Amino acid sequence: MVRVPLTWLAESVDLVPGSSAEDVAAALVRVGLEEEGIHGSQITGPLVVGRVLTLAKEEHKNGKTISWCRVDVGPEHNEPADGDVPAGRGIVCGAHNFEAGDWVVVALPGAVLPGPFPITARKTYGHVSDGMICSARELDLGDDHSGIIVLTRYELTADELTPGQDAIELLGLGERTLEVNVTPDRGYCFSVRGVAREYAHATGQPFRDPALAVSPPAATDGGFAVEVADDAPIRGAVGCDRFVARIVRGVDATAESPAWLKRRLTQAGMRPISLAVDVTNYVMLELGQPLHAYDLATLAGPIVVRRARPGERLVTLDDADRALDPEDLLITDSPDGVRGGRVIGLAGVMGGASTEVSATTVDVLLEGAHFDPISIARTARRHKLGSEASRRFERGVDPQLPPRAVQRAIDLLVQLGGGTVDREATDVVALPVVEPIRMAASFPARIVGMAFGAAEVRGALTTIGCAVAGDDDELVVTPPTWRPDLRSPIDLVEEVARLHGYAQMPSVLPTAGSGRGLTxxxxxxxxxxxxxxxxxxxxxxxxxxxxxxxxxxxxxxxxxxxxxxxxxxxxxxxxxxxxxxxxxxxxxxxxxxxxxxxxxxxxxxxxxxxxxxxxxxxxxxPRPGVTARPSDVxxxxxxxxxxxxxxxxxxxxxxxxxxxxxxxxxxxxxxxxxxxxxxxxxxxxxxxxxxxxxxxxxxxxxxxxxxxxxxxxxxxxxxxxxxxxxxxxxxxxxxxxxxxxxxxxxxxxEGRLVEAAPVSGQPLAKEDLAFVVAEDVAAGAIVATARSAAGELLEDVHVFDVYRGEQVGQGRKSVAITVRLRATDRTLTAEDIAGVRAAVVAAVGAEHGGTLRA
Missing domain, CATH: 3.30.930.10 (Bira Bifunctional Protein; Domain 2)
Structure with a gap:
């Protein structure tokens, strides 16, 4: 799943005017992206900007010190002035990271914060607290609960703030976020870039590729040395076919990420951590390219991408000490002159703790790479270490993205944390050639059963980014680099069908052939x-x-x-x-x-x-081949x-x-x-x-x-x-x-014919016979013998009593049966009934040793 804030989506594609979040979700469903949910702030107002007028520290008997504040929350919400007490609201606050004159966020009585947590006026610590001054965690803006939000430290100036101003709109708390379920073959949609592209396909709105908004420099000599030494590729595919490395020096690693960046990360379901990490995560969410930042001071070149060796271990960023498998693709560096001697990361999954960016970091090396999906998927599952990076790599990432994504991260890092960028750029490239797919223009119509014209087929494939050449008898289609799932003509048929619109396809009930049905x-x-x-x-x-x-x-x-x-x-x-x-x-x-x-x-x-x-x-x-249907043998x-x-x-x-x-x-x-x-x-x-x-x-x-x-x-x-x-x-x-x-x-x-016998109008004759037999004789056997002996006059025979006791003797029992007789053409005579009775008695006696009970 991926979460995309609508305001972020709107930066890459024009939303249809007047569209709601539900409308955007419906448009994405039309092109195959299923909506999982629509998220938004659970906050309801009044939530306003306030200015602290006075602040008094009070220590109470329980040892806790509180701040008793008078806050200006705007003329609409202020209580009138009373003598020396200025107009405003009296609020008790337990935080101490603000002072008189600061601009804060105030939840007034009637507001509901996430939880839900309704705000009311209440008496506490000897005062009536008429509202609440809010922290970032209380507003779902982050995990910081150590102190309340001071808006001037939140990239806002006093000139932009007014007491009583709507804080929900100011902080973007009313924004809606769409959660989309991404199928495994659509890995490019794990980004704002990918979802915006699909929304453009669904609505025809213009798409602006954010990856094209940056211009990375060409690779140069003298950059940080990188080598790919994969001597054990999986399925013949080299584990890393592109590795971009750029250096930013003089970064203020202690600089705090701006509010807009934290808010977007939180809306997308990620936790803000530090500036360098937040920037790389932001670019990953925007473009779909995972990045990694290293503390340059902890690295020793060259970086070597290789498979693990027996006995190697790595402490990853989650502080877990992991035993590595020979199939794991690793990022290593070369301290003490030993080339590739130290493991510093699980490629495409998680970095190592030894090169983590910290508060003391000054120079940062940014990595943007393209890894083999199968290799990354196996490593992530082997170590039970699914990460946001591995989720994207194992589904396929655009191999043309690394230089642009790194440049985008550099621009943000320099803008928000200062520093200068080295002119040298490392870009190790060994990308395979994208093989074209050959398909007749009429093939989608034959498969789907709808009339797709050749122009519509060409237009649909061009829309999704394919290069289409050839004539209608054989189109030569080269898929875009961000669609590794397009490998055969049937994949192209699916694209034509979904862009045409599944909802436009008529429902046709197949005709059942004659002579068919249930077996x-x-x-x-x-x-x-x-x-x-x-x-x-x-x-x-x-x-x-x-x-x-x-x-x-x-x-x-x-x-x-x-x-x-x-x-x-x-x-x-x-x-x-x-x-x-x-x-x-x-x-x-x-x-x-x-x-x-x-x-x-x-x-x-x-x-x-x-x-x-x-x-x-x-x-x-046997193991039949996969190139043809198995033979009958x-x-x-x-x-x-x-x-x-x-x-x-x-x-x-x-x-x-x-x-x-x-x-x-x-x-x-x-x-x-x-x-x-x-x-x-x-x-x-x-x-x-x-x-x-x-x-x-x-x-x-x-x-x-x-x-x-x-x-x-x-x-x-x-x-x-x-x-x-x-x-x-x-x-x-x-x-x-x-x-x-x-x-x-x-x-x-099977095959037995059940003949319906006519209902006889002749009277019924019934004989009750009780046979004394040995204990081991089954009653069912007696019934079967009686049925066989009674002949064509028999209508039914069944057991109605079984008796054991002194009257029949030890080891014996009495089995009483009812014999029902009827003829179809006449009334039975006494001789008929006596004859059947005698035949049954004789047969039971001969076969089971049964005697009539007196």
Whole structure:
């Protein structure tokens, strides 16, 4: 982000008459610069100029000495004179850096200072203080709170001041500042120069390049010696291809920066520090070229730009002692005759403390350089040292700026701090040639889908600073030096489109071709989610990243399919605590349950449709080239190297399914609710599954069901979670869950035809049968056998009771089923019903050893 005061912007481009800050922001949005905010002073008046008439020092019992002042704040605000007391306001002030006759800033009752801090008249130290005399920090003009502002020390003369004068206008406190979000490819907009250029593009207003307002001298012999010795360039790009050095002698380093300079730095979000630093920061904000000032007395020539050597260290300006990396580009000098032997700065990032400009500095060496963006970006991130300079260098700085930016800083430094400039100027240049881009004039129209004429294309590219040659069949476009992001024809297309105006582009709804739409799998997934939601479940989305301990908590051993040994480990996880991808959706779904339960939701039923990840089948992926689309063979090899990623649906329910009410007590969720939800998923997917008793982690071994396809493939489990798992996860007792392989169910259900049967008008016949079977016989198996034996007259069969007790014996149970029979063309006879009954009894007896309970 960059902050640009509108008054500063107006020095480089004429704002549209009558434009507000919001209008300027809207204009910049039209050319792709997004507004982040509009800032202005939080001060509201009355804030006026006052003249101290009398001042008396008073020491109070707490040991504090205060100044009791009579201040002339203008006829409009003064209280009338009373005897020897002149007209004015009585104000108590704790500062002592002013005296009678000084001009000050007074906040009168009713004013609001930043904070917000409303000003009222109040009694303090035995007096009624009718206002407040303000310091720089209280007005957001800087961090100085040691004393109040004396306006005559603020580059104002008494002739310019009048008691009662509006101090908000006088000090520029009413100015608006625009904050703009700069995208990484538009680094030139990290300056007033760049933003003004874009505003000119958006409005057609004339642009005045502040860089052209200065005229630097040509390079000469005899300047401060500089050498570039980059023997380890990154990507073949030399770390420094331009280095300008100029010397200013006799500078008053103790001179204070003027108020206007401090105000602009503060408005732009930077803290005023000292004259030399403030000047270099000001030029950086204005032109976009970072500069650095050295105390010449601490330097020993020549300056050598090189890579770091093993074991080297540097204490930077923030007093941090940093170990340097061989990839770091350094600024070094040569004390004791050792060429490049001392490190004095991280190039393009931060200077070193040993050559810092201080209050004793007399002679200053100014550096303006151009560094390789990749090198600077890596150094800044390696040392976690993002600076205003590195932010600009890593996005690309105009390589033609250094001599002009240094000259601009010299002019300001001499104007504000005195001194003389050496005639010698060092300018080491090894800039690469800017390669032209070749593009047909019709190319932007083909890409964007709008009719851009050749003249409009040429005009847009010329407007942004490109040199355009060639004919319409092939334009030869040379980008300006401040646009390193323009490297290919598609980059030029974007420039033509944004200058034409994105808002001018019509919205065209593409026509959907016939025969297209959702796939069977997509429709099924949506239907499954809708069915579960209608059943009372709430859909959630969780991150698929889990800790290895979580898979163990769910009871999966490392060598099992759901264990950590079969999990995909991320090379660069978002969190070191969660380096694995989940092997089951339930592994992350429990986190959503724990969060909601921890926030007081006692009853919940949630589900998620998402992918599980298994390392089986994954391998080394090939590395196809980047010059062409990968071949079909390469694409198949890439797919084969991926881990399996089946899409699952999992659900978890805890607490009460039906809350307690006047109708009766609460009805808790049970394992059967989880099984019913899993069967609902299978039924919605159109898959025919059977339910069998199972023993699988993380479910309770006696309350776990497996869902099995007709070919015997297990596609999921449902039931009550194991008590040990519930304890480890801190979930309520009897929490139930299910998880099924949705991809497998979709595949099983695809292509199945569902025939709508006519509604029969014939009467229904019903038989209730109770079978005594062994404890390990599943009720679902009995239902499946009965369905198979009943034949075409069967309409439905289901379990309605399970009994265990003395009447059926130890290790046995009674399973009661209801068999519903109906014919489509006739009323069933007693013989029909008896025949079905006998067939069911015989089949259950033969397959499960079941006998009818007496």
């Amino acid at each position: 069977h799998a997509q429709r099924t997934r949506r239907s499954v989610a809708r069915a579960l939601a209608e059943r009372g479940f709430t859909e959630v989305l969780t991150y698929p990243f889990v800790a290895p301990e979580r898979l163990g908590t769910l009871g999966a051993a490392d060598d099992e399919p759901l264990g950590a040994g079969n999990a995909v480990r991320l090379a660069n996880p978002l969190s070191d605590a969660h380096p694995l991808l989940r092997t089951s959706v339930l592994a992350s779904l429990v986190d959503a349950a724990r969060t909601n339960l921890g926030r007081g939701l006692a009853d919940l039923a949630i589900f998620e449709v998402g992918r599980a990840y298994r390392a089986d089948g994954s391998g080394a992926a 390469e694409l198949k090899e890439l797919d084969a190297a991926l881990p399996s990623q089946p899409r699952h649906v999992a659900g978890l329910c805890a607490g009460a399914r039906v809350p307690a009410s006047w109708q009766g007590p609460a009805q808790p969720f049970t394992w059967s609710d989880a099984v019913a939800a899993a069967l609902l998923v299978a039924r919605t997917a159109g898959a025919d599954v059977q339910v069998r008793a199972a023993d699988a982690a993380p479910w309770h071994p006696g309350r776990c069901a497996a869902l099995v396809l007709p070919d015997g493939v297990v596609v999921g489990h449902a039931g009550e979670l194991h008590p040990r798992v519930l304890g480890a996860l801190e979930l309520p007792a009897r929490t139930c869950a299910f998880e099924v392989d949705l991809d497998a169910l979709v595949a099983a259900g």
